[in-house]
Amino acid sequence: MKVLQVGAEVFPLVKTGGLADVLGALPQALVAAGADVRLLLPGFPAILAGLKTPTVVYEIGAAFGVARVRLLCGTIAASGVTAYVVDAPYYYQRAGNPYLGPDGTEWPDNAQRFALLGWVAAQVAAGGLDPAWTPDVLHTHDWHAGMACAYVAANPGAKVATVYTVHNLAYQGLFDAKDFHLLGLPVRFMDPTRLEYHGRFSFMKAGLTNAQRVTTVSPSYAAEIATAEFGCGLDGVVRSRGADVSGILNGVDDAVWNPGTDKDIASPYSAKAMAGKAASKAALQKALGLRVDATLPLFTVVSRLTQQKGLDLVLAAIPEMLAAGAQLAVQGSGDAELEKAFTQAMAVHPGVVAVRLGYDEAFAHQMIAGADAMLVPSRFEPCGLTQLYALRYGTVPVVRRVGGLIDTVVDADDAAVQADSATGFMFGPATREALALAVHRTVHAYAQPAVWAQLQQRGMAQNFSWAAAATQYLDLYESLCGSAVAS
Known part of the structure; x- marks a missing residue:
């Protein structure tokens, strides 16, 4: 089984969110399960x-308005996975992150930048760029790679099976129709049944409508995006795919997230x-300049600072948290108003509230290992990896009942504790009051050492391995191989 995985990020090289962790770990798990996997x-x-050891596979030349495009092939030094790279x-070759310039605005030519990625993926899948290796399955991730499915569907002779994974439906790759x-x-692809979306076109929709199968990163999120509340305007498209949409839960890379071997934390x-x-x-x-006191429950947040992640709820609940005797530490960046508000909260509450703006991978490990509880109060959450890492580290997650958080956390009501x-x-509700109540329940449990130890032990015993996810993906690939690709 030959599988080409396509995405815009891969840990540890480029990371803006969980997508990078998935592309850093899933290919390795598939290889371990016997698949022949390459990244693009x-x-x-x-x-x-x-x-490592890159070689030129194909001199593409002029494409998508630029004169020089090459396809390289080598191995990712950190993982040993074979990778094609669109040079x-x-x-x-720009400053900033993959999608935004240094000033925080989207690159105006993102349509061409990521259409090129999808086009090259389709060419590789057709055997046109590397005749020595042609995949059986083309698996693309999020809007950045969604166009690959459209390019395959536009080729009447395409034989590759296509899978598209939605990591976050809210980011849809929307561009002006004139482009x-x-x-x-x-x-014909600029049509409501393909790419057209309210007068524009959407890379996300390209994946949703043209891939043979659509997956999300948790079963609950797969069901949620078929509803108006969570479908981000694409719920009708999702519903139209019916049983072609399913959810496969993300995993945890034990080589990276393991408190027994983690070199970034103070003590394994x-x-x-x-x-x-x-x-x-x-x-x-x-x-962090917090009062060093083992009796104070320490809640941490490691997240993008956005309303989607519910960080405004955390801000609103700070008085109740502190009144309950808790400490709060936050690492992240994002919305300027949220950054400012958290910084002000730290100034008003020195020694009990700490904030580090920006993202530091090593310090994120320290935040998760050093916390007693991890706050994940998301308004929607496709899977969530932070709570999985928290469980692995004996850090008790406090989460909203939504998306992948439903699939990974068992609430400590009386029956579950017993x-x-x-x-x-x-x-449940995305309100300050609901979050504050959950915090009070957490602090109450922390004051009972036997109960708290039980929660930690049960969490650390959970098995969210990539091996399980890889098995489900392989079953999906095998069900598709040999089926025709519609144009």
């Missing part, structure tokens, strides 16, 4: 720097030897 990535500077310096001609697709620990967690908490409190199945705390 855009030639961002960090990706080229992390590509197009004009589009990819449709830049894609090089037949005019395991479920059988938890002393290192107490040491990690003390080190984190000291590093049955020893509880792993965290959940709340």
Whole structure:
């Protein structure tokens, strides 16, 4: 089984969110399960720097308005996975993150930049660029790679099976209709059944309507996006695909997220030897300028600072958290108003509220290891990886009852505690009051050492392995192989 995975990010080379973690771990899990997997990535500077022994596979030449495009092949030094890289310096050798310039605005030519990625993916899938390796399955991820499915569907002779994974439906890759001609697709694709979306065109919709199968990163999110509340305007498209849409839960890369081997934390620990967690908490409190006190429950947030992630609810609930005797530490960046408000909260509450703006991967490990509880109050959450990492580290998650959080956390109500199945705390409405109540429940449990230890142990015993996800993906691939691709 030959599988080409296509995306815009891969850990540890380029990361803006969970997509990078998935593309960093899923290919390795598929290889371990016996698949022949290759990645296709855009030639961002960090990706080229992390590509070992690159060779030129094909001199594409002029494409999508630029004169020089090459297809390189090498291995990702950090993982050993074989990767193709689209080397197009004009589009990819830029400052800023993959999608935004240094000023925080989207690159005006993102349509061409990521259409090129999808077009090259379709060419590789057709065997036109590397005749020595042609995939059986083309698996594309999120809007950046969604156009690959459209280019395959436009080829009447295409034989590759196509899978499209939605990591976050809210980010849809929307562009002005006047730029449709830049894609090089037949005019019939600028249609509501294909790409057209309220007078514009959508890369996300290209994946949803043209892939043979659509997956999301959790079963609950797959059901949610078929509803008006969570469908971001595309719920009708999702419903039209019916049983072609399913959810496969993300996993945790044990080589990266393991408290027993984590070199970034103050002291390693395991479920059988938890002393290192107490040491990690003390080190984190000291590093953040918080009062070093083991009796104070420390809640942390590691997240983009956006309303989607419910961080405005955390701000609103700070008085109740502090009144309950808790500490709060936040790491992240995003909405300028939220950044400002959290910074002000730290100034008003020194020693009990700490904020680090920006993202630091190593410090994120320290935040998760050193915390007692992890806040994930998202308004919607396709899967959520932070709560999975928290469980792995014996950090009790406090989450909203939504998306992948439903699939991964068992609320510590009385029945679940008695049955020893509880792993965290959940709340329903996206309100300050509901979050504050969940925090109070958490603080109450923290004051009961036996109950708290039980929650930690049960959480650390959960098995969210990529091996399980890889098996489900392989079953999906095998069900598709040999079926025709509609044009």
